[in-house]
Amino acid sequence: MAEAISPIIRQVTIENKDIGSLSIDYHLEDVEDCLIYDRHGVSFPFKKLYRDRKSVIIFVRNFLCYSCKEYVEDFSKIPKEALEDAAIRLVVIGQAAHHHIDPFCLLTGYPYEIYVDPERIIYQKLGMKREEKFTDSAQPSPHVKSGIFMGQVKSVWRAMTSPAFDFQGDLHQQGGAIIAGPGSQVHFSHCDMNRLDHMPINWLLQLAGVQQTLDFSDKPTIIHV
Secondary structure (H helix, E strand, C coil): CCCCCCCCCEEEECCCCEEEEEECCCCHHHCCCCEEECCCCCEEEHHHHCCCCCEEEEECCCCCCHHHHHHHHHHCCCCHHHHHHHCCEEEEEECCCHHHHHHHHHHHCCCCEEEECCCCHHHHHCCCCCCCCCCCCCCCCCCCCCCHHHHHHHHHHHHHHCCCCCCCCCCCCCCEEEEECCCCCEEEEEECCCCCCCCCHHHHHHHHCCCEEEECCCCCEEEEC
């Protein structure tokens, strides 16, 4: 029997925009049975997200983070037909309690699937960082419109004015993105180095098989390529 070949996992570095610059030893078997929770507090295994079809899964820092809010706001602009045509699933995962999901969706207008990993078990097992690393060559996320100072002010204000005053997760936890499925195959992964190190949405969509480019500068005009 021929030896099975492991899928190639790619890390994108925004600094040099080099897709496939690093290889990461990534095994979804380590997290497939970890539980995630929906907006009603109902749990199910993580593997259900990618078992039957290809999924783009975004891990955000926390729901109060201004950069995560603005990043997810741009995900909300993706037309449903673009995902359906490519037969992919779009999922956001946060690390807050499940009762924070609905307010976050209302705030961002995000209409697709969203779940939480409140104990950050999947974050930790996938090797997502718990500190920020800023580099002089790092380029800001194209999806974040606020500056760091004003963004932090907005985050604190939202925490203070929320019904339950909490920071909705570990403030030091960083996020990331993976493209996985069907089965346990991982096509791509990216771990954020800091709050601005987001994988550009158009890159993610194209790596997942979407044949359209979206313009996030104003409204989501589709540019056929």
